[in-house]
Amino acid sequence: MQTKKPDIKSMNLTELTEYITAAGEKPFRAKQIYQWIHQKGVSSADEMTNLPAALREALKENCTCTVLKQAGVQVSAQDETRKYLFWLEDGNMVESVWMRYKTGNSVCISSQAGCRMGCKFCASAIDGLARNLTPAEMLEQVYRIAADTGERVSNVVVMGTGEPLDNYDSLLRFIALLCSEEGLHISQRNVTVSTCGLVPNILALARQKLQITLAISLHAASQQKRSRLMPVARRYGLQELMAACRYYFEMTGRRITFEYSLFAGENDSSEDADMLCGLLSGMNCHVNLIPVNPVKEREFVPPKKEALLSFKKNLEKNGINVTIRRELGSDIDAACGQLRKRYREGRCIT
Ligand code: SAH
Numbered sequence: 001m002q003t004k005k006p007d008i009k010s011m012n013l014t015e016l017t018e019y020i021t022a023a024g025e026k027p028f029r030a031k032q033i034y035q036w037i038h039q040k041g042v043s044s045a046d047e048m049t050n051l052p053a054a055l056r057e058a059l060k061e062n063c064t065c066t067v068l069k070q071a072g073v074q075v076s077a078q079d080e081t082r083k084y085l086f087w088l089e090d091g092n093m094v095e096s097v098w099m100r101y102k103t104g105n106s107v108c109i110s111s112q113a114g115c116r117m118g119c120k121f122c123a124s125a126i127d128g129l130a131r132n133l134t135p136a137e138m139l140e141q142v143y144r145i146a147a148d149t150g151e152r153v154s155n156v157v158v159m160g161t162g163e164p165l166d167n168y169d170s171l172l173r174f175i176a177l178l179c180s181e182e183g184l185h186i187s188q189r190n191v192t193v194s195t196c197g198l199v200p201n202i203l204a205l206a207r208q209k210l211q212i213t214l215a216i217s218l219h220a221a222s223q224q225k226r227s228r229l230m231p232v233a234r235r236y237g238l239q240e241l242m243a244a245c246r247y248y249f250e251m252t253g254r255r256i257t258f259e260y261s262l263f264a265g266e267n268d269s270s271e272d273a274d275m276l277c278g279l280l281s282g283m284n285c286h287v288n289l290i291p292v293n294p295v296k297e298r299e300f301v302p303p304k305k306e307a308l309l310s311f312k313k314n315l316e317k318n319g320i321n322v323t324i325r326r327e328l329g330s331d332i333d334a335a336c337g338q339l340r341k342r343y344r345e346g347r348c349i350t
Pocket of ligand 1: 117121122123158160197215217218259291293294
């Protein structure tokens with residue numbers, strides 16, 4: 001049986017150095033290769049012009065270097081937001097979104113092809129999980145988009161398709177590569193990871209003491225309501241989740257962001273707001289309210305503007321830090337929960 005060639009794009013500098021020196025090369029060659037891949041976005045050994053020809057040949061022969069191929073891009077007419085569709089090398093597809101903010105450009109990446117968490121309101125859950133992405137496949141989404149826009153990426157949010165903490169090891173490796181000095185050197189503080197609440201991995205992540213922002217998809221402040229919307233809540237209850245959040249803050253000093261999507265008639269009443277205040281009381285956190293983005297196969301609708309504003313006011317009155325998420329790219333199905341494999345419906349984007 002043929003063994004799989006190692007992917008040098010998923011190796012950190014130490015591993016790449018070991019790999020290269022084991023093949024009889026000087027350690028500084030590893031740094032050169034690493035910089036080609038992670039700073040200059042180059043994946044073909046032929047383009048690594050400061051390497052000796054023999055090394056370039058050896059790389060081509062013995063390793064792979066994952067590349068995503070752009071299958072399409074849609075540009076929002078409202079706000080310049082760009083949604084990309086990429087081919088993975090095995091024929092799966094993933095979507096990523098580029099957004100321009102005053103504070104810099106942000107890329108929202110997918111961590112899995114599909115998702116197995118089954119949240120009732122989310123488009124990504126419809127077809128289930130195809131597979132985890134490798135660290136290189138996560139990085140490539142950022143690198144391809146930086147190359148296509150020709151602009152620097154300053155923020156990365158892991159909030160596209162998939163549950164990042166369900167692909168934990170690759171996620172950690174991805175963050176390390178993304179933030180490495182010899183790579184794009186994005187500050188950990190500019191990286192956000194969003195989770196539906198896989199408690200054991202929140203605890204494990206806390207122990208890593210990273211400076212990233214952890215966003216928790218909360219969406220309801222009672223165990224009963226939350227488990228109706230999110231099957232994961234039946235496995236990890238609300239109290240357990242909140243304890244994990246407090247632990248995360250203790251370990252990292254990083255304030256948690258709670259995402260609360262509002263579904264009219266489901267979780268947007270003043271009792272719901274009161275319950276949320278009770279749940280978060282005394283916590284150093286931030287709440288992001290997101291009016292649900294309608295998904296064709298799902299019945300949820302966003303609240304009326306007044307309901308949204310009064311929910312927000314209720315939280316503010318209780319001293320909770322709260323913002324309403326500005327929804328970018330909703331005209332191209334790029335907003336939260338709308339990423340989906342459109343090509344299956346024969347509506348491949350170009
Ligand atoms: N699996 C991770 C990250 C992907 S989802 C998580 O659950 O956090 C990113 C965010 O979009 C989550 O907060 C998710 O609950 C939210 N979301 C999913 N579908 C949505 C929809 N239709 N409208 C608004 N937000 C949605």
